[in-house]
Amino acid sequence: MEYSKLAKITIEKLRHDFEEYGYIAEDDIIVPVYLALRLEKPILITGAPGVGKTEIAKVLASVFKTELIRLQCYEGLDENKALYEWNYQKQLIKIQLIKESSSELTEQNLFSHSYLLQRPLLKAIQAPNKIVLLIDEIDKTDEEFEAFLFEVLSDFQVSIPELGTIKARHIPMVVLTNNGERELSDGLKRRCVYLYIDFPTIEKEKKIIRVKVPQVGERLVEEIALAVNYLRHQLDFKKKPSISETLDLANALHILGAEMLEAEHIKKTINLLLKDKEDIDLFFKELGPEGLIENIRKR
Amino acid sequence: MQSYFENNFFENNFARFVHILRHLGINVSILETLTAIRALTYVDILNRNHVKMAIAATMIKNPDQREIFDQAFDTYFAPPEIKQHQENAWVEKQAETIRLLEEAETDLAYKGESLDLSEQEKLFYAKLPEEEKRKIREYLAASNLPDDRYSRFKPTLESQVRGSLRYWKQRLGETDDYSPQLFDNQIDDPVMASIINELGEDSSILYEDMRRIGKQDLPKVTILLKKLSRRLATKISRRYRISKKVVKLDLRRSIKANVRYGGVIFKLHYKQKRIQKPKILLICDVSGSMSRYASFVIQFIYGLSAVIKKIESFIFAEELEYVTPFFANRESFEDTMVRLIGKSNIWGKGTNLGAALHTLREQYPLMLTSNTVVIIVSDTKSLELERAEEELNKLKRKVKDILWLNTLPQEEWQDHPSVMKFKRYSQMYECYTLAHLEKIVRKQFLH
Ligand SMILES: Nc1ncnc2c1ncn2[C@@H]1O[C@H](COP(=O)(O)OP(=O)(O)OP(=O)(O)O)[C@@H](O)[C@H]1O
Numbered sequence: 077m078e079y080s081k082l083a084k085i086t087i088e089k090l091r092h093d094f095e096e097y098g099y100i101a102e103d104d105i106i107v108p109v110y111l112a113l114r115l116e117k118p119i120l121i122t123g124a125p126g127v128g129k130t131e132i133a134k135v136l137a138s139v140f141k142t143e144l145i146r147l148q149c150y151e152g153l154d155e156n157k158a159l160y161e162w163n164y165q166k167q168l169i170k171i172q173l174i175k176e177s178s179s180e181l182t183e184q185n186l187f188s189h190s191y192l193l194q195r196p197l198l199k200a201i202q203a204p205n206k207i208v209l210l211i212d213e214i215d216k217t218d219e220e221f222e223a224f225l226f227e228v229l230s231d232f233q234v235s236i237p238e239l240g241t242i243k244a245r246h247i248p249m250v251v252l253t254n255n256g257e258r259e260l261s262d263g264l265k266r267r268c269v270y271l272y273i274d275f276p277t278i279e280k281e282k283k284i285i286r287v288k289v290p291q292v293g294e295r296l297v298e299e300i301a302l303a304v305n306y307l308r309h310q311l312d313f314k315k316k317p318s319i320s321e322t323l324d325l326a327n328a329l330h331i332l333g334a335e336m337l338e339a340e341h342i343k344k345t346i347n348l349l350l351k352d353k354e355d356i357d358l359f360f361k362e363l364g365p366e367g368l369i370e371n372i373r374k375r
Numbered sequence: 376m377q378s379y380f381e382n383n384f385f386e387n388n389f390a391r392f393v394h395i396l397r398h399l400g401i402n403v404s405i406l407e408t409l410t411a412i413r414a415l416t417y418v419d420i421l422n423r424n425h426v427k428m429a430i431a432a433t434m435i436k437n438p439d440q441r442e443i444f445d446q447a448f449d450t451y452f453a454p455p456e457i458k459q460h461q462e463n464a465w466v467e468k469q470a471e472t473i474r475l476l477e478e479a480e481t482d483l484a485y486k487g488e489s490l491d492l493s494e495q496e497k498l499f500y501a502k503l504p505e506e507e508k509r510k511i512r513e514y515l516a517a518s519n520l521p522d523d524r525y526s527r528f529k530p531t532l533e534s535q536v537r538g539s540l541r542y543w544k545q546r547l548g549e550t551d552d553y554s555p556q557l558f559d560n561q562i563d564d565p566v567m568a569s570i571i572n573e574l575g576e577d578s579s580i581l582y583e584d585m586r587r588i589g590k591q592d593l594p595k596v597t598i599l600l601k602k603l604s605r606r607l608a609t610k611i612s613r614r615y616r617i618s619k620k621v622v623k624l625d626l627r628r629s630i631k632a633n634v635r636y637g638g639v640i641f642k643l644h645y646k647q648k649r650i651q652k653p654k655i656l657l658i659c660d661v662s663g664s665m666s667r668y669a670s671f672v673i674q675f676i677y678g679l680s681a682v683i684k685k686i687e688s689f690i691f692a693e694e695l696e697y698v699t700p701f702f703a704n705r706e707s708f709e710d711t712m713v714r715l716i717g718k719s720n721i722w723g724k725g726t727n728l729g730a731a732l733h734t735l736r737e738q739y740p741l742m743l744t745s746n747t748v749v750i751i752v753s754d755t756k757s758l759e760l761e762r763a764e765e766e767l768n769k770l771k772r773k774v775k776d777i778l779w780l781n782t783l784p785q786e787e788w789q790d791h792p793s794v795m796k797f798k799r800y801s802q803m804y805e806c807y808t809l810a811h812l813e814k815i816v817r818k819q820f821l822h
C-alpha cells in the first residue's frame with residue numbers, strides 16, 4: 077500500500093497489512109492508529125517498555141513503503157540536535173578561505189543552505205513525500221523541549237531566521253512514544269490521538285511468538301505465554317517482563333532444544349525475563365521455577 | 376437500538392456526554408470534542424465498539440481514566456430499555472429524597488416553623504437511627520419557650536441541632552458500617568447516578584477515608600498509592616526543576632557576533648540548559664491523633680521511596696526520627712511496617728511539631744537546601760503551637776517549598792487555629808482519601 081492510497085484504507089485492511097509485517101494487533105490498537113492516519117494527527121503511544129510502541133512506527137513505514145525518520149529523545153536533547161544546526165566547521169573554513177582571498181565576508185554567504193545540517197525534524201518537514209516521523213521516548217526530554225515540539229507539530233513549519241520559513245509539503249505520519257517516566261503536558265496530549273498499549277493477553281502473546289519465533293513448537297508456545305502472563309500478574313516486580321523478553325525467552329528455549337517448559341530451563345533463562353537483581357531474588361523467594369511450572373500446569 | 380443511535384447520537388447527546396465526563400473528573404477540551412466528532416465520521420457508527428474506541432482515542436489521554444470512561448460510555452449509550460430502567464431508579468430515588476426532606480422538616484420544627492437547616496443536614500437527620508431522632512425531637516419539644524423570646528431563641532436552637540447532628544456524623548463516621556454514599560446528594564443526573572453506582576469497587580476505594588480501609592483492601596491500596604506516588608514525584612520534579620547552569624558554547628551566536636570582526640572569534644557566547652531535579656523530604660506525623668492513618672502514612676512513604684531515589688523520610692510525634700534506611704531495602708510492606716514500629720520510640724505518642732522541626736534543622740542541616748521540597752503529612756494538632764509556627768517559618772526560608780497534606784476535612788479547618796497558623800507557611804491540601812491524593816496530584820501541581 078502506498079501513502080497515496082491513504083484515503084482508501086480501512087480498519088480491516090490496516091490490520092491485515094500490520095499482520096503481513098509481523099505485527100499482531102486487535103481493534104484496540106488498530107482503530108486509534110487508523111484514526112490518527114485519517115485525521116492526520118500525531119499518535120501518542122504510551123505503555124510499559126517492550127510492549128510494541130516503537131514497532132508501530134516501523135511497521136507503518138513498511139506498510140506505506142515510505143521512509144522512517146527517527147528522533148530518539150534523551151535528557152538534554154535540544155533544538156540543535158532535533159531540528160537543524162549550522163555546520164560550524166564548514167563556516168570556519170569558509171571564513172578562512174574568504175580572508176585569504178580577501179573578498180567580502182557577509183552573513184548571507186555563511187548562513188545558506190549548504191551550511192545547514194538537517195536534523196530529523198527538519199528532514200521530516202522537507203521530505204519530498206509523506207514519511208513516518210518517530211519521536212521515540214518523548215518523556216526523556218524536558219518540558220522546554222516538549223513545548224518546542226508542540227509548536228512544530230502544530231503547523232509543521234519552522235522558521236530559520238537566516239533562511240525564512242520552511243513549510244512541510246506533506247504532513248508526516250507522526251508517532252510519539254512515551255514510557256510514562258513523567259506526565260506529558262496537556263497541550264501536547266490534546267493534539268494527539270491517544271493509544272495506551274497494555275501487556276498482551278495470553279492469546280495475543282501466543283500469536284506474537286508464533287509470528288516472531290516460528291521454529292518453536294505449539295506446546296512450548298502455550299507454556300511460555302502462560303508463564304510470562306502468570307509472572308506479570310502475580311508478582312510485584314519492579315520491571316515486569318514484556319514482549320521483547322518473551323521473545324528472547326522463546327528464542328533461548330528453542331536453542332536449548334526445549335519442547336515444553338521445565339524448571340531446569342527456567343533456572344537457566346530467568347535472567348532473560350527479569351533484568352533486575354531484586355526482581356530475580358523476589359522470584360526465587362516467592363515462587364521459584366517449580367512453583368511457576370506447577371501454577372501454569374494447573375490451568 | 377440502532378435508530379436510537381442514529382437519531383440522537385451527534386449534536387445533543389454528545390455534548391451532554393462530555394458534560395457528564397467532566398463531572399466524573401475527566402476534562403475534555405473543545406478541540407478534543409471536535410476531533411472526536413470528526414473521528415466518528417471515519418468509523419462505522421453502528422459498530423458500538425469502534426465508536427467507543429474512537430471516542431476514547433480522541434478524548435481520553437490518561438489510562439487511569441479509561442475505566443470510568445468505559446463505564447460512562449456503556450451507561451450513556453445504553454439501549455433504550457436499560458435507559459428506561461436508569462430513569463426509573465432515578466425517579467424513585469428523587470421521590471425518596473423528597474420524602475426524607477419532608478419528614479425532617481416536620482420533625483425539626485419550632486412552634487410549627489421548620490428550623491433553618493441545610494438540605495444535607497436534614498437528610499442526615501432523616502437517616503439517623505430512630506432512637507437518635509427521638510432524642511433530638513424530645514430536646515426540641517422541651518425547649519418550648521414563651522412566645523416573646525421566640526425570635527431570639529430559634530437561631531440558638533438551630534445551631535444546637537446542627538451541633539448535635541455534627542456530633543452524630545463524627546461518631547458514625549468512625550464506625551465501620553457507615554456508608555459515605557448515603558450522603559451524596561450532589562449527583563443531579565440519572566445517568567451519572569447510575570454510572571457512579573456501577574463503578575467497580577476498585578474505584579470506590581478511592582473515596583474511602585483512609586483510616587477506615589480494612590486489611591483486605593491493603594494490596595489494592597498499595598498499588599494505587601504506588602501509582603499516585605509516582606505521579607506526584609514526577610509532577611513535583613517538573614514543577615520545581617531548577618536551572619543549574621550547564622554551559623555550552625553557542626557557536627551560532629559566536630560566529631554571527633564575530634562576522635563583523637572579519638571572522639576572528641573574539642567573543643564567545645554560551646547557552647544554558649536546565650537539568651537538576653529537586654530533592655524531596657518527607658515528614659510524617661505518627662502521633663496518637665494520627666494513629667488511624669498510620670498505615671496510610673507508611674504506605675505513602677513506601678510508595679514514594681519506591682519511585683524517587685533522592686528522598687529522605689522522617690516520622691515524628693514528640694520527637695523526630697530518621698527512617699529513610701527502613702525503606703531503602705525494599706522489603707515487603709508488612710515487613711517494613713513491623714520493623715519500623717518495632718524500632719521506633721515515638722509511635723503513637725503526643726505531638727510536638729516545633730521540637731521535631733527544631734531537631735531537623737539542627738541535626739540534618741545539609742538536607743535543607745533551596746532545592747528541597749518538603750512534604751508534611753499531619754493533622755496539624757500539636758503542642759506548643761507558637762514554637763511550631765516559628766520553626767515552620769524557619770524551615771520555609773531554608774527550602775524551596777513546603778507542601779502540607781492535611782488529614783483533617785477541610786470543612787473543619789476553620790475550627791483549628793493550628794491549621795490557620797501552618798497554612799501561612801505551606802501549601803496545604805485536604806488529604807484523607809486516595810481521591811484527595813489523586814486530585815492533588817492531578818490538579819494542584821499543574822499550574
Ligand atoms: N503486537 C506485536 N506483534 C508482534 N511483535 C511485537 C508486538 N508487540 C511487540 N512486539 C515485539 O516486541 C519487541 C519490543 O517492541 P518495541 O521495541 O516496539 O517495544 P517498545 O514498547 O517500543 O519498548 P521500549 O519502551 O523499550 O522502547 C519488538 O521486537 C517487537 O517486534
Ligand SMILES: [Mg+2]
Pocket residue numbers: 126129130131212253
Ligand atoms: Mg521503543
